[in-house]
Amino acid sequence: MKPFAPEEKAAQPPSLFPDFRSSVTRAPASAPLKIPQTLTETTGPAGNGIWERLMGGNATDLTKQYKGEPLGERIIVSGRVLDENTRPVPNTMVELVQANPSGRYAHNYDQHDAPLDPNFTGVGRCITDAEGRYRFITLKPAAYPWANGPNTWRPAHIHFSIAGPAFATRLVTQMYFPGDPLFPLDAIACAVPEWARDRIVCRFDLETTMPYWALSYLFDFVLRGRDATPMEN
Amino acid sequence: MAGQTPWQTTGPFFHFGFCWKGGADLTGDSALGSRPDLTAPGHDVLAEPGTTNRRLVKGERIEIVGQMFDNTGAPFTDALIEIWQANAAGRYACPEDNRAEIPLDENFIGFGRAATDKQGAYRFRTIRPGRVPGPGNTLQAPHIAFGLVGPGILKRLLTRIYFADAPENDEDPILALVPAARRSSLIATREPGAADIYRFDIRLGGPQETVLFDI
Ligand SMILES: [Fe+2]
Numbered sequence: 001m002k003p004f005a006p007e008e009k010a011a012q013p014p015s016l017f018p019d020f021r022s023s024v025t026r027a028p029a030s031a032p033l034k035i036p037q038t039l040t041e042t043t044g045p046a047g048n049g050i051w052e053r054l055m056g057g058n059a060t061d062l063t064k065q066y067k068g069e070p071l072g073e074r075i076i077v078s079g080r081v082l083d084e085n086t087r088p089v090p091n092t093m094v095e096l097v098q099a100n101p102s103g104r105y106a107h108n109y110d111q112h113d114a115p116l117d118p119n120f121t122g123v124g125r126c127i128t129d130a131e132g133r134y135r136f137i138t139l140k141p142a143a144y145p146w147a148n149g150p151n152t153w154r155p156a157h158i159h160f161s162i163a164g165p166a167f168a169t170r171l172v173t174q175m176y177f178p179g180d181p182l183f184p185l186d187a188i189a190c191a192v193p194e195w196a197r198d199r200i201v202c203r204f205d206l207e208t209t210m211p212y213w214a215l216s217y218l219f220d221f222v223l224r225g226r227d228a229t230p231m232e233n
Numbered sequence: 234m235a236g237q238t239p240w241q242t243t244g245p246f247f248h249f250g251f252c253w254k255g256g257a258d259l260t261g262d263s264a265l266g267s268r269p270d271l272t273a274p275g276h277d278v279l280a281e282p283g284t285t286n287r288r289l290v291k292g293e294r295i296e297i298v299g300q301m302f303d304n305t306g307a308p309f310t311d312a313l314i315e316i317w318q319a320n321a322a323g324r325y326a327c328p329e330d331n332r333a334e335i336p337l338d339e340n341f342i343g344f345g346r347a348a349t350d351k352q353g354a355y356r357f358r359t360i361r362p363g364r365v366p367g368p369g370n371t372l373q374a375p376h377i378a379f380g381l382v383g384p385g386i387l388k389r390l391l392t393r394i395y396f397a398d399a400p401e402n403d404e405d406p407i408l409a410l411v412p413a414a415r416r417s418s419l420i421a422t423r424e425p426g427a428a429d430i431y432r433f434d435i436r437l438g439g440p441q442e443t444v445l446f447d448i
Contacts, residue, residue, distance in 0.1 A: 008237040026304065029438035
């Protein structure tokens with residue numbers, strides 16, 4: 001049994017980032033205590049079929065969840081879940097949550113003055129294949145305002161949750177789109193140090209764009225890999 | 234080598250996607266865990282439960298209830314709490330735990346999710362986990378790993394819960410690393426008058442701040 005490699009802390013946002021106002025009261029007061037990884041941390045819901053048993057199967061085409069066709073720009077978002085040694089992570093759950101193309105979430109607390117679409121919810125699930133691949137067909141979400149300041153707007157983004165092979169490898173993040181003028185102004189994206197910020201931006205890809213049908217964006221998730229040295233026991 | 238993907242907050246609008254029916258009920262058929270109250274009408278497309286027969290899970294059934302508070306002591310009203318635990322025999326439902334001599338429970342996976350409510354409260358129905366090995370030749374006391382995300386949290390916070398009535402706590406190798414004065418923040422206590430309900434409150438600040446872990 002080998003532990004996972006350390007988190008690349010320099011590339012991660014800090015807990016407390018005052019420009020992101022809600023982190024001021026929600027960041028923990030004390031630093032976390034370093035502990036060795038045990039079987040609790042090096043395991044997680046992983047393996048063939050486990051995610052289907054836990055929460056049901058794939059839902060990868062967000063444009064076909066209702067009888068009617070939703071309104072908006074159809075896009076393909078695909079890529080791989082890898083570890084930092086570029087080994088694929090198969091059979092892991094990729095969950096997606098996003099606003100609709102008007103910038104509205106199907107959530108009762110979302111007060112943004114923009115319409116819901118009865119044919120689009122903005123949720124998806126995809127269990128990665130043997131090569132760690134996932135693929136969603138969805139609609140491009142829009143920017144929306146938020147109460148971080150008097151005139152603050154979130155750049156268009158998709159929320160992703162990736163389980164990975166173990167409790168230690170879990171990742172929840174947001175994926176942004178290239179060239180968004182709101183991206184450099186966004187307090188959440190800017191909590192990531194500038195040199196690592198392109199890691200949360202997807203790439204437009206003409207090769208996998210489907211002619212006369214949908215633009216394609218590629219994005220790989222990179223999780224912690226295995227440490228080279230075996231665990232003490 | 235590739236650089237690790239940075240974390241980002243869940244934001245406040247995750248419930249209609251990340252919470253599923255029964256996600257917080259690891260031992261029964263209830264819908265505990267999903268949040269229809271926060272989902273726009275007609276949009277609960279992914280809320281369906283999985284296919285395990287959770288009523289047949291082996292082990293001592295318990296509930297874990299608690300409240301989460303931010304660093305000012307105000308209720309954390311929209312956190313997403315994830316749990317990961319071994320089954321009653323002390324085996325994890327993961328290929329990495331390949332100790333074939335300890336049985337798996339085909340109906341128990343050991344992963345769950347609950348979102349806190351307006352009072353910061355959450356609830357899981359699960360079983361008391363068995364013991365699993367720790368570093369060296371140690372054995373860990375029964376415990377459940379907790380992961381905390383939500384708006385205002387940029388990167389997951391990690392903690393563990395132990396059980397107040399477990400004598401094994403005294404020899405637990407991870408609890409031993411925690412300063413003695415703070416250990417009680419990791420110990421769930423039995424609710425008065427309810428033998429199977431444990432309370433575990435989570436505080437991100439103050440004198441009883443919950444110990445968080447860096448793994
Ligand atoms: Fe968002």
